[in-house]
Amino acid sequence: GQNIDQPTEMTATEGAIVQINxxxxxxxxxxxxxxxxxxxxxxxxxxxxVLDGLExxxxxxxxxxxxxxxxxLLLKELQMKDSASYLCAVRASNDYKLSFxxxxxxxxxA
Amino acid sequence: DGGITxxxxxxxxxxxxxxxxxxxxxxxxxxxxxYRQDPGQGLRLIYYSQIVNDFxxxxxxxxxSVSREKKESFPLTVTSxxxxxxxxxxxxxxxxxxxxxxxxxxxxxQYFGPGTRLLVL
Numbered sequence: 001g002q003n004i005d006q007p008t009e010m011t012a013t014e015g016a017i018v019q020i021n022x023x024x025x026x027x028x029x030x031x032x033x034x035x036x037x038x039x040x041x042x043x044x045x046x047x048x049x050v051l052d053g054l055e056x057x058x059x060x061x062x063x064x065x066x067x068x069x070x071x072x073l074l075l076k077e078l079q080m081k082d083s084a085s086y087l088c089a090v091r092a093s094n095d096y097k098l099s100f101x102x103x104x105x106x107x108x109x110a
Numbered sequence: 111d112g113g114i115t116x117x118x119x120x121x122x123x124x125x126x127x128x129x130x131x132x133x134x135x136x137x138x139x140x141x142x143x144x145y146r147q148d149p150g151q152g153l154r155l156i157y158y159s160q161i162v163n164d165f166x167x168x169x170x171x172x173x174x175s176v177s178r179e180k181k182e183s184f185p186l187t188v189t190s191x192x193x194x195x196x197x198x199x200x201x202x203x204x205x206x207x208x209x210x211x212x213x214x215x216x217x218x219x220q221y222f223g224p225g226t227r228l229l230v231l
Contacts, residue, residue, distance in 0.1 A: 004152065030213055030214045031213060032214070033219065033220075040225075041224065041225070042200060042222035042223055042225055043153075043200070043222050045219050045220075048214070048216055048219060050213050050214050087152070087153070089153075096158075096166070096207075096208040097155050097158065097208060098208075098220070099152070100152035100153040101152050102150055102151055103152065
């Protein structure tokens with residue numbers, strides 16, 4: 001099976017920056033998504049990476065290094081509403097499905 | 111407004127009972143998916159469907175059944191054979207189904223419904 005690792009929890013202060021890492025050991029790699037999920041709600045799409053480098057989207061950026069099997073999601077100028085779980089999902093080569101990490105719960109404190 | 115709806119929000123199942131979770135989308139998406147979410151675990155795929163009248167088992171299909179008679183609808187039945195059904199169930203859809211090979215397409219982005227929480231009485 002595919003192995004997707006993320007830290008379980010992170011805490012940061014309002015206005016700060018937090019970096020959520022995702023490492024994957026998969027049978028090849030075809031692409032990666034990041035999702036945000038507030039407690040009890042549906043995951044919502046944040047970003048999509050297929051090539052190495054940084055994808056920036058407002059306060060959120062996502063980075064990918066395929067040679068290292070590594071991605072991170074960077075959240076800048078943290079706001080209280082950013083308190084949520086962040087899910088990394090990878091599609092391996094020749095696989096029909098996404099493999100999801102267990103998610104990283106980010107708590108933003110005032 | 112386009113989107114994915116799931117009902118009910120909460121569902122209670124008695125021992126030996128089958129229950130059906132509804133999922134409807136008006137996004138004109140070809141592919142639909144059912145996931146199960148348990149605390150501390152990643153989303154696990156139960157079933158997915160690429161087109162009408164076709165569906166495939168995911169990683170944890172045992173004790174579940176689905177149908178895809180209409181493009182908009184993909185109901186999930188949790189049967190009495192599923193011995194540990196308590197979980198948060200999420201339905202999703204995407205424009206394109208997973209290609210399996212080649213670079214991940216942006217059209218494979220999955221959009222999720224609000225979820226159904228199933229509890230056992």
